[in-house]
Amino acid sequence: MVENLRETRQGEVLFTDYTRGESVKKALSMERQDVLFEIKDSKLKGRGGAGFPTSTKWMLTAAAKSEEKYVVCNADEGEPGTFKDRVLLWEYPDLVFDGMIIAGYVIGAKEGILYLRGEYEYMLPSLEAYLEELRKDNLLGENICGKEGFNYDIRIHLGHGAYVCGEETALIESLEGHRGEARNRPPFPVTTGFNKKPTVVNNVETLAAVTRIVEKGGEWYKTHGTDKSTGSKLLSVSGDCEKPGVYELPWGTTISELLEKVGAKNTKAVQVGGASGVCLNKAQFDRTLGYEDVGTGGSVIIFDESRDMLKVLKNFMEFFVEESCGQCIPCRVGNTKLLEGVEMIEKGEFTFGYINKLKDLGKSMQVSSKCGLGQSSPNSFLTILENFKDEILNYANGGRNGK
Amino acid sequence: MLVAEKNALTEEIEQLVEKYGKDRSALLEILHEIQKKHRSIPDFAQQEVARLLEIHPVEVYSVISFYTFLNTEPKGRNLVRICQTISCDMKNKQAVVNAVERELGVKIGETTRDRKFTVEYTNCMGLCDQGPAMAVNERVYMKLTPEKAVEILNEVK
Numbered sequence: 325m326v327e328n329l330r331e332t333r334q335g336e337v338l339f340t341d342y343t344r345g346e347s348v349k350k351a352l353s354m355e356r357q358d359v360l361f362e363i364k365d366s367k368l369k370g371r372g373g374a375g376f377p378t379s380t381k382w383m384l385t386a387a388a389k390s391e392e393k394y395v396v397c398n399a400d401e402g403e404p405g406t407f408k409d410r411v412l413l414w415e416y417p418d419l420v421f422d423g424m425i426i427a428g429y430v431i432g433a434k435e436g437i438l439y440l441r442g443e444y445e446y447m448l449p450s451l452e453a454y455l456e457e458l459r460k461d462n463l464l465g466e467n468i469c470g471k472e473g474f475n476y477d478i479r480i481h482l483g484h485g486a487y488v489c490g491e492e493t494a495l496i497e498s499l500e501g502h503r504g505e506a507r508n509r510p511p512f513p514v515t516t517g518f519n520k521k522p523t524v525v526n527n528v529e530t531l532a533a534v535t536r537i538v539e540k541g542g543e544w545y546k547t548h549g550t551d552k553s554t555g556s557k558l559l560s561v562s563g564d565c566e567k568p569g570v571y572e573l574p575w576g577t578t579i580s581e582l583l584e585k586v587g588a589k590n591t592k593a594v595q596v597g598g599a600s601g602v603c604l605n606k607a608q609f610d611r612t613l614g615y616e617d618v619g620t621g622g623s624v625i626i627f628d629e630s631r632d633m634l635k636v637l638k639n640f641m642e643f644f645v646e647e648s649c650g651q652c653i654p655c656r657v658g659n660t661k662l663l664e665g666v667e668m669i670e671k672g673e674f675t676f677g678y679i680n681k682l683k684d685l686g687k688s689m690q691v692s693s694k695c696g697l698g699q700s701s702p703n704s705f706l707t708i709l710e711n712f713k714d715e716i717l718n719y720a721n722g723g724r725n726g727k
Numbered sequence: 728m729l730v731a732e733k734n735a736l737t738e739e740i741e742q743l744v745e746k747y748g749k750d751r752s753a754l755l756e757i758l759h760e761i762q763k764k765h766r767s768i769p770d771f772a773q774q775e776v777a778r779l780l781e782i783h784p785v786e787v788y789s790v791i792s793f794y795t796f797l798n799t800e801p802k803g804r805n806l807v808r809i810c811q812t813i814s815c816d817m818k819n820k821q822a823v824v825n826a827v828e829r830e831l832g833v834k835i836g837e838t839t840r841d842r843k844f845t846v847e848y849t850n851c852m853g854l855c856d857q858g859p860a861m862a863v864n865e866r867v868y869m870k871l872t873p874e875k876a877v878e879i880l881n882e883v884k
């Protein structure tokens with residue numbers, strides 16, 4: 325089974341000591357407005373990839389007029405190379421669930437839902453047991469911790485193996501018992517979410533950060549990271565390195581610093597942000613992780629000199645062809661065409677003219693796809709062809725220099 | 728399907744509807760339970776779910792067809808899923824696949840003749856730092872070698 329390394333983890337914001345319920349009690353002793361203010365002050369942005377300011381999202385939901393509101397914790401974690409939410413749920417359920425309770429208090433919800441990806445079903449018994457403990461401690465239930473009128477509970481909903489359900493509107497469709505097909509936005513979930521009610525959807529890590537911000541204050545949070553990217557980021561590191569795993573690092577860390585830390589040698593390429601992210605070459609290793617430069621949901625995959633980047637790209641494109649929900653044409657057909665293009669390069673049966681057309685297709689997909697899956701799926705194609713041009717073009721001439 | 732089997736299935740689904748409610752949002756939970764117990768959701772079960780939730784059977788089928796973990800065709804009693812995504816691929820998942828295929832005498836996507844195993848590929852399971860990774864039903868296994876993978880399967884009943 326999966327290990328629990330909480331005792332040995334090191335970090336400045338999330339991987340630290342915390343006693344369950346502390347932040348909830350503190351939040352409940354404050355006015356909702358003041359909790360929101362702390363979060364606003366912290367400049368926390370969503371950790372699920374899109375980087376939307378958390379306080380704005382919560383303010384909109386709090387302001388929406390409705391008897392029923394929902395908090396959804398997005399634990400669908402399906403981006404290739406991402407496993408930090410697994411670590412948070414397994415080792416730090418206190419941070420995550422406390423964050424969900426605080427969110428419920430601030431927006432005025434009665435129910436929180438953890439959308440847990442089907443692949444994490446093995447965690448279900450321990451998470452359910454944990455929720456039971458929270459109920460016993462009156463951190464869930466009625467008049468929570470003596471706060472008159474604050475009634476709130478959390479349930480877990482299992483996913484069924486569809487990457488696109490991580491997209492917030494597809495996730496809501498799935499919660500409602502439908503196919504996980506993304507909706508048009510607007511309207512956004514903050515006003516029209518689960519059961520058409522105002523809903524906050526946040527990533528596991530975002531909610532965990534909220535717990536620490538409420539405990540220590542927004543000012544404290546801002547002392548970590550950079551001006552525009554405050555706080556820390558959990559990075560899921562895999563691939564060619566000595567010490568793969570989850571690392572908590574302040575935003576603003578450079579790629580080279582990260583490579584050094586994880587014991588990566590002879591690194592040729594780093595894929596940041598998973599299959600839907602970008603692939604960087606050596607010349608770009610001085611770039612920094614953060615919303616102002618290389619933003620990411622936290623997936624970092626490392627490739628050393630022995631790797632064949634066309635094979636890597638093929639693996640990514642196969643992923644998107646399988647996971648596209650098929651609702652809109654740019655994504656459904658586009659990804660198939662890009663994969664075909666990769667196979668043509670592999671066989672050496674392509675023209676430069678055609679590859680250029682495919683690049684244009686990729687750019688159109690970025691603007692014309694209905695949801696983030698199709699909008700970001702060409703990223704690897706475009707950056708690998710651009711940043712590893714020499715290696716890839718050698719295929720055309722029958723050589724495999726880069727290999 | 729025998730009448731007795733049908734009746735038993737109807738009863739089971741009625742209980743699930745009792746537990747999760749008649750609301751449309753209960754559909755996936757109900758389907759999940761049926762899938763887990765029977766390893767597939769047969770036509771008759773789809774019709775019964777539709778009848779009890781008062782939706783069209785096509786709605787039920789459409790939802791099943793969308794999700795990888797739900798299926799209408801019976802599979803083996805144990806579902807083996809091997810991660811095919813990049814980080815596991817780099818840790819030589821192919822060697823594990825070869826060994827499993829050889830040992831069970833089936834190819835990826837197939838079911839053994841005794842219906843004990845169905846072997847499939849799956850996409851990233853969130854164990855990329857522990858690859859190659861594999862799941863047998865709900866359990867996950869990590870840092871596999873071909874030998875270890877086969878040993879694990881030998882222990883499955």
Ligand SMILES: Cc1cc2nc3c(=O)[nH]c(=O)nc-3n(C[C@H](O)[C@H](O)[C@H](O)COP(=O)(O)O)c2cc1C
Nearest residue numbers: 370371372398400401490491492526527530696697
């Ligand atoms: C295809 C796709 C998959 C996504 N998967 C996830 C996911 O697994 N977890 C997540 O938190 N956000 C995921 N997102 C982003 C969500 O739509 C949403 O922006 C996020 O949950 C908001 O939470 P945050 O503001 O806390 O980041 C995904 C987006 C897309 C387009």
Ligand code: SF4
Nearest residue numbers: 649651652655695698
């Ligand atoms: S972009 Fe892809 S995943 Fe998103 S709605 Fe269109 S087809 Fe579906």
Ligand code: FES
Nearest residue numbers: 810815852854855
């Ligand atoms: S790549 Fe195999 S578990 Fe993520």
